[in-house]
Amino acid sequence: MKNLQQSENKKLQHLLSIKGLDKKIIEQIFDDADMFLEKEVTELHNHASLNGKTVCNLFFENSTRTQTTFEIAAKRLSANVINLDIATSSQSKGESILDLVNNLIAMSVDIFVIRHSEPGIPELVARNIKSNAHIINAGDGDREHPTQGLLDAFTIRKFKKSFSNLKVAIVGDIQHSRVAKSEISILSTLGTKEIRVIGPKTLMPDNIEDMNVNVFHTMEEGLNDVDVVMMLRIQKERMSNNTIPSESEYFKNFGLNQKRLKNAKDDALVLHPGPINRGVEIESEVADGKQSVILEQVKHGIAIRMAVMTMMIDKK
């Protein structure tokens, strides 16, 4: 994976996975994102690092935050942006995704942002395309969501500065969540003191013991003394059977409310990648409360995506 993502003369060719991404590159993306956040305040005009380039959003699954922030990020960098409507595209006539992408490359697309329900589709495209176009994984099944991992870790760095003294708890549907996989990888690469996962046994992946995390099955134990709480949505669209008894039962046992949050440190951050389901994994008082940085995550998503696309294009 590392060679596919980072070639010898180009710093970042594709972004497919957090796994195999150097700590140095992650920190450079964070520093660049800091610069873009700062510039947003001090400069009203666009940055031109993607001037003349074309970014194509290929979303085979629904999205609000990822697709919109990629579009805003690309436009702030002066790129042309295409949001291909998959439902009305020639995919419905049986065209393969590789043929689709190669046709768009013939139209001079430079960066593809791909979300797909099948794990590995962005990597398959990256391995087989007939050009130097860049592929960014915007979420592939239950496997990875690397820009979400980057923006979440960036948000933690903004508030907590360093990872080496942090205890971070990731709560909920670990098994079906691509966000959880990217979070565990990036927190590990950045040297986080302790990564905990909390959830019912039915929502833990089979290989959880190999993930270098501490596993908890009660909120009270798992949240004890943590610095960061990362909540996850229940991924019903990826569940083949009744993995949880009911939403109300799930909320009773694993929902984040003010009382449970008191087990964490007083200054603990609450994150959620969105979309949030109020009353299922988090109560409104916490989602909208003073420890929540959920909307800061969304804002940081623009800066992180600007940094990633600039790094790809700048190093040619």
Ligand code: CP
């Ligand atoms: N966090 C996230 O991926 O949200 P969207 O599904 O709205 O893109």
